[in-house]
Amino acid sequence: MLFEELKKSQLQPFQDFLSVKKAKELNIIPDDYDVYFKEFCECGSERMVRVAGNGTSVTGVTCCNLHCYKKIVYQLDELFKRFSVKGVGPAICSKVVWFFIDHNETITFSNILLKSGRYNGLSGAEEQIWATALETINTSRQTMGEFIYKLSYPGIGKKFDDIFSGLSSIDDLASSIQKEGFLHFFSSRGVKSFTTLYYFLEYLPEISQLLEHYNHTILTSTEKVYTVCMTGKMETVAGRYTKRDFIMQCNSLLLSRNLAEPISLKQVDSVPQAMFIVAGSDSVAAKTKKYLAAVKKENEIKNQLKKNDLKILFSPDDFLAFILGGEKRDG
Structure with missing residues (x-):
């Protein structure tokens, strides 16, 4: 080009x-x-x-080529970092991109992320890392603006979360742009750079395809987000989780319940920020029961949350039971 x-x-x-x-x-x-x-x-x-x-x-x-394979390797690596995926790195990204080059296939994020089947050239361990990375994206939860930012396209920065505030689908975006006009929609939200607008328009077909596929990961404007602080080992009867995988599992369970009022969970690192504390048996919190709430049923927990005067301590197994709509066990 x-x-x-x-x-x-x-x-x-x-x-x-x-x-x-x-x-x-x-x-x-x-x-x-x-x-x-x-x-x-x-x-x-x-x-x-x-x-x-x-x-x-x-x-x-x-x-100057927006679809330069060298660029896409680095952008793909950045994408996984923004989705908090560990272990992928430029080496695996490069092998995946070269798979498309060798097979004369168009190299786009949508083609790469939505491809099914194996990649020739990846080792068994690398295939597992890649599969885990894609599953992390598939079970992530974020606003539409956050999702678009995480895709790591050039010129599309973190401010897009504010720009798309209140929108939860590409149809919402199209409707707003049609109503306000393309230039006015963006300029009224602080986007003055024609370079940024050019990038957005060029990548919009890919973004639309990815938003449609990952629509289940996008938080709606009415969705409630509860914060969870985890301490100690996330060990359950089903096995041990990393903290990230535990939150992913909980969000997957919440999605499966098809709640009338959607709920998702967000991990935070400190107790003051948290609505729930999940404490492994090896943690100080579990031993002291400092935040233990003497509540058993889900509706009682909701009443306490409305009062906003109580933090609720769960063991990992109890929290999974709570997510599924069960009761918190004695212990």
């Missing part, structure tokens, strides 16, 4: 950019720095730089 092709957009998003080749011709990039500013990316597309200092210097250099 050539840089001039990128500039054809009606939004004219890259007016303060030049191709590396042009920047060299204008001597904005001195001859001594040629080795650091290659004109073409490994994917074959032109590289570009942002011009600063009234045209006397450059900041940053990147490939």
Whole structure:
């Protein structure tokens, strides 16, 4: 892809950019720095730089191709970090991307994340890590804005959570944009950069496809979010969980109940932030029963929560039973 092709957009998003080749011709990039500013990316597309200092210097250099495989490797690695997935890393991401290259398939996040079947080239351990990573995304819970931010597309930052506040589906977004107009919708929410708008429009088909697939992970505007602080080992009769996996399991159980008023759980790291405390038998909290609530039934717990004057201590097994709508056992 050539840089001039990128500039054809009606939004004219890259007016303060030049191709590396042009920047060299204008001597904005001195001859001594040629080795650091290659004109073409490994994917074959032109590289570009942002011009600063009234045209006397450059900041940053990147490939002009939005679907450059080198970019996608790093973006994919960042995506898993934002979803709090551990163990994937650039090496596995690179192998997955090269699978698509070797099979002449289009490299997009939607194709990668929604692909079923095995990837040739991944070891058994890497396949397990990859499967766990995809399951983490599938059982995550977040607002639509948070989800779009976590996808790690260029130009789409954390502020998109505020921009899409109150929206819980791509249909909600389309309706709001149709009502307000595209430019007004974003400018009234603080998005002034045409580069950001260009990126969003370019990636919107992928974003829409992923939102449709992962719609069950998106918090609705009416959904209640309860905070949970976990301490000690999350050991249950079914086995031991990491804290992250325990919350994922609880949220999966909540989804399975099809509650009239949806509820999801969010892990927090300190007791003052928490509505519930889940304490393993090895924890100080479990031994001292400092936060133990003398309540048994779910409706009694809800009444206490409305008063907002009580923190409720559960063992891991008791909390799973509570999530399923059962009673908290004595102990």
